[in-house]
Amino acid sequence: xxxxxxxxxxxTSVQDLGRTGLRQFGVSIGGxxxxxxxxxxxxxxxxxxxTAGLEITLGGSQLxxxxxxxxxxxxxxxxxxxxxxxxxxxxAVLFRAGxxxxxxxxxxxxxxxxAISGGIGAPLVLGSRSTDLRAxxxxxxxxxxxxxxxxxxxxxxxxxxILIDNLQEExxxxxxxxxxWSSPAKREPVLHVVRGSEWNRFNDVAIQRFTAGTFTISPxxxxxxxxxxxxxxxxNDDVDLVSEAVAPGTIQVPPSGxxxxxxxxxxxxxxxxxxxxxxTVDLPVAAQLRPGDQVRFREVALGDAHQLLIERARxxxxxxxxxxxxxx
Amino acid sequence: xxxxxxxNCELWFAxxxxxxxxxxxxxxxxxxxxxxxxADHALMEITPLGDSALIVRVxxxxxxxxxxxxxxxxxxxxxxxDARIPGVIELAPAYTTIAVFYDPMRVVGAGAKPKGVFxxxxxxxxxxxxxxxxxxxxxxxxxxxxxxxxxxxxxALDLNEIARRSGLTAQEVVDLHSAAQYRVHCVGFTPGFPYxxxxxxxxxxxxxxxxxxxxxxxxxxxxxxxxxxYPVKSPGGWNVIGRTPRRLxxxxxxxxxxxxxGDRVRFHAITRGxxxxxxx
Numbered sequence: 051x052x053x054x055x056x057x058x059x060x061x062t063s064v065q066d067l068g069r070t071g072l073r074q075f076g077v078s079i080g081g082x083x084x085x086x087x088x089x090x091x092x093x094x095x096x097x098x099x100x101t102a103g104l105e106i107t108l109g110g111s112q113l114x115x116x117x118x119x120x121x122x123x124x125x126x127x128x129x130x131x132x133x134x135x136x137x138x139x140x141x142a143v144l145f146r147a148g149x150x151x152x153x154x155x156x157x158x159x160x161x162x163x164x165a166i167s168g169g170i171g172a173p174l175v176l177g178s179r180s181t182d183l184r185a186x187x188x189x190x191x192x193x194x195x196x197x198x199x200x201x202x203x204x205x206x207x208x209x210x211x212i213l214i215d216n217l218q219e220e221x222x223x224x225x226x227x228x229x230x231w232s233s234p235a236k237r238e239p240v241l242h243v244v245r246g247s248e249w250n251r252f253n254d255v256a257i258q259r260f261t262a263g264t265f266t267i268s269p270x271x272x273x274x275x276x277x278x279x280x281x282x283x284x285x286n287d288d289v290d291l292v293s294e295a296v297a298p299g300t301i302q303v304p305p306s307g308x309x310x311x312x313x314x315x316x317x318x319x320x321x322x323x324x325x326x327x328x329x330t331v332d333l334p335v336a337a338q339l340r341p342g343d344q345v346r347f348r349e350v351a352l353g354d355a356h357q358l359l360i361e362r363a364r365x366x367x368x369x370x371x372x373x374x375x376x377x378x
Numbered sequence: 379x380x381x382x383x384x385x386n387c388e389l390w391f392a393x394x395x396x397x398x399x400x401x402x403x404x405x406x407x408x409x410x411x412x413x414x415x416x417a418d419h420a421l422m423e424i425t426p427l428g429d430s431a432l433i434v435r436v437x438x439x440x441x442x443x444x445x446x447x448x449x450x451x452x453x454x455x456x457x458x459x460d461a462r463i464p465g466v467i468e469l470a471p472a473y474t475t476i477a478v479f480y481d482p483m484r485v486v487g488a489g490a491k492p493k494g495v496f497x498x499x500x501x502x503x504x505x506x507x508x509x510x511x512x513x514x515x516x517x518x519x520x521x522x523x524x525x526x527x528x529x530x531x532x533x534a535l536d537l538n539e540i541a542r543r544s545g546l547t548a549q550e551v552v553d554l555h556s557a558a559q560y561r562v563h564c565v566g567f568t569p570g571f572p573y574x575x576x577x578x579x580x581x582x583x584x585x586x587x588x589x590x591x592x593x594x595x596x597x598x599x600x601x602x603x604x605x606x607x608y609p610v611k612s613p614g615g616w617n618v619i620g621r622t623p624r625r626l627x628x629x630x631x632x633x634x635x636x637x638x639x640g641d642r643v644r645f646h647a648i649t650r651g652x653x654x655x656x657x658x
Contacts, residue, residue: 074638078569317566327426
């Protein structure tokens, strides 16, 4: 009922859908930076959607399983294999006792979300199994995985057991989610944004640069945020703001004029002006940005952002229903 | 303050009425203007924070009336909480605002049109927070929490610098810091980090030009006109004045943070011996 970390890779941590209700205490939502990918991967292996999985940054990881599991992953463009069989993103795969999962270095994108049937049995801390890497709690000992770690796994669900039977011969399921869900990484993506409270504090040149320019991801980026290099965004004033809430997707602009796109581990409050926010349906693409990548931004109306989110929720519901025959 | 900046600020107030200054309002705009603005803002401003949260702005200013602002924020928070608006996931106060996080799907499930999620929520919120006078009369409950601090030289990394800037002796700085009563204006930065208002004016010290890469857990510090406590080891730019053996954040406890917005805080000096004893 466990897996062994043969190689942890660059940065691998246990993540689920994160912590809610604790912002008033300064606790970030955290969790998988692409929560949609984790939901989808969990559905593929017969887990409940919020089950804890692994978030693998840039690859170089290897895991060995002690018993039969179904595994699926979604995320960047990684070569993933078990023995000589390669595993495409978004497909359920049967692992037998002793099998090794290898996730090679990312060719494009930054992160892979790996769901393991039964889920990762890390203790629940503040309602979540996610690793808070800044405050060092949750996950496995509050830290990123290391070589030689043992990861406790939960019991396979009834649904998973049916799938294990069904995949004895073919091993890799032929069905998969929409390509955008399993492989959200894009070359030079355009992220859609809605205006932030301080949009009007930026001069016309800054707004023009923000909406028409190209930004490069700085090496100084992590699970808290992605720093963007490019034309400086200058404000009309230099007035200090009173700190208020920020959220994953918020793009804040410090006095340097170089924007920071916040991700799941971001602080709960910030005092820098918020020029815009990446919309929720584009956060999976944002989570795949890695140093050197280029990104652009395009404004959409808030109502359109909601419309897109609701469409995705409906599509996810349809996908859930569509999976049903494979688990019976 | 330059005339240009002053003029600009007036312009923005007139246009949007939503920008804040950390400087007292009378330094920035005339008292009459401010009184008028206050009247204009009996209706709180509600603005989107991306597509899954919004911000309710209780007041434009904070520094001119921190206690009153904090009480109004907490009163407003309570009202939104009690209203149990469908789709609202969590609320988080900060200085002049309350952030309302929501699930757009559940808001639509409760009857909003997909393109009207924000307006639907803003209307529900306005219904419960429209009466600012009544909120001002709300009783705000607040705990008083005593925090022991060891101001020993080994912990008080910047005590001498604070003393030098303020023209006080180190002991006078400690006496002033531990005699004041503080109030938690906000919790953030790292889990459980309290931003404390009420620092005696003489002790105000700008943040360090170059932040330290690592400040030990429990460090009590001064940043500008506020005091704060680092609950977990983290980088930081505040001036460290001492260390508390009390745990400010414990993920195994419910609630995990010792302090929440609105709480009153007092520091009292302890010796190195007392510190060592209570940390065991």
